[in-house]
Amino acid sequence: MRRIGKLGTLGAALACVAAMPALAADELPRNWQIGMQAAATPVRERIDALHNELLIIITLITLFVLCLLMFAMIRFNARRHPVPSQTTHNPVLELIWTAAPVLILLAIAIPSFKLMYYMDRTPKPDMTLKVTGHQWYWSYQYPDQGNLSFDSNMLPDDQAAAQNRPRMLSVDNPVVVPVGAVVRVLVTSTDVIHSWFMPALGVQEYAVIGRTNYAWMQINRLGTFHGECNQICGNNHPFMPIEIRAVSKEDFAKWVDTAKKKFAHNDQATPAVRMADRAAP
């Protein structure tokens, strides 16, 4: 009975997903997954590469220390080695165990710094997205699309369920960006410190009052990506998710047209820096 109920729910869910092609590529956690979310930007791909490199180094170090411990326990225990050696110094050995960790740290530091500089510098942005954190929702501005601006609030549980959207990760007005475009992201806040965190995109930027931080993203595939505020910012901190839809250039242009009409009343919002202004000499 329960089994049939479950299958029925699954069937209904599948039918709903099939009816909404735009949401078919929703990138959500599934049971028994392991590892991190699949990378969707060049920054996240490089973060993954550094993570894998560190995993190899830490595994080798751990195995090496384990072998040394085992060797000392077996070879030099009181039974096999009743008269301990009086040696206290070995210059060659001391040089090695000082130099080897320095070299290992260098091998970690060089790719780590390279990645930091790569993340820091936006390569020729195609457009700008301004993100403002509020207690407790996000608002977005598109200065290159006629300063289009809107608020993005979490969908209440009943609405999310009705639309078959993930609970506490879906919003009423998601961010829409064209796939492949280099998007410069400006992040600020109006009240307390928030943090705009998109794991699949390798973006985590603090939203600080009176300060504009920036990051960049170039999403490499169509889909819906989810993130959250990850700086504890007060009572409703868990209820300000981020939802980003990467769509084709044509779909983005269509969305901009409809969004401009839908959010026409927001035209008076403070304009962010436009790319066109920056390009002027």
Ligand SMILES: [Cu+2]
């Ligand atoms: Cu917050």
